[in-house]
Amino acid sequence: MTYYGSERLADGFRTVRKNTITIAEEIPAEKYAFKATPEVMSVGEMLAHLAVSTPWHIDVHSRHVPLIDFAMFSARRVERMAEEAALAGAGKDAILAALRQQGDAFATFLEGLDEATLAETVRFPPPVKPEAKSRFEMLLGVKEHEMHHRGQLMLVQRLLGQVPHLTRVRQAQGQAQAAATK
Numbered sequence: 001m002t003y004y005g006s007e008r009l010a011d012g013f014r015t016v017r018k019n020t021i022t023i024a025e026e027i028p029a030e031k032y033a034f035k036a037t038p039e040v041m042s043v044g045e046m047l048a049h050l051a052v053s054t055p056w057h058i059d060v061h062s063r064h065v066p067l068i069d070f071a072m073f074s075a076r077r078v079e080r081m082a083e084e085a086a087l088a089g090a091g092k093d094a095i096l097a098a099l100r101q102q103g104d105a106f107a108t109f110l111e112g113l114d115e116a117t118l119a120e121t122v123r124f125p126p127p128v129k130p131e132a133k134s135r136f137e138m139l140l141g142v143k144e145h146e147m148h149h150r151g152q153l154m155l156v157q158r159l160l161g162q163v164p165h166l167t168r169v170r171q172a173q174g175q176a177q178a179a180a181t182k
Contacts, residue, residue: 017106020150021100154167
């Protein structure tokens with residue numbers, strides 16, 4: 001029914017988080033305040049945002065919450081924003097530690113989920129569309145959310161004069177293939 005089980009979901013998230021951590025390591029600490037434009041999060045804010053985003057999902061899905069309403073979502077959003085601000089202000093080392101710790105906790109949580117839990121439906125109040133999602137879809141969304149922000153961070157790396165590690169890997173593979181065909 002799902003992605004070949006919770007282990008595959010956990011492995012996929014671990015890969016995404018590993019790549020995010022590599023970017024976080026490569027961007028110098030003095031660039032964590034950099035913003036591509038004044039309206040967007042800084043490097044540090046974006047990484048802190050990713051680090052604190054997963055515990056909410058562990059809470060909601062481990063308690064099998066059947067309905068996520070605006071009051072619940074808004075209350076958690078206020079808490080998360082305070083956590084993000086505190087973590088972003090704590091600097092690169094604290095952000096990296098949080099990315100590792102929260103990433104490990106989330107992947108471990110995913111591994112422990114059974115198919116029945118992943119198939120459960122979570123409802124949302126109108127006007128939210130769709131009106132319901134499976135827990136699997138919501139948990140896959142955590143990975144999609146991180147990949148969205150990681151793409152932004154890769155563009156920031158380019159603005160800072162860096163070549164993102166995944167681009168370097170792809171370039172090296174292309175050069176190796178070209179050399180092998182000569």
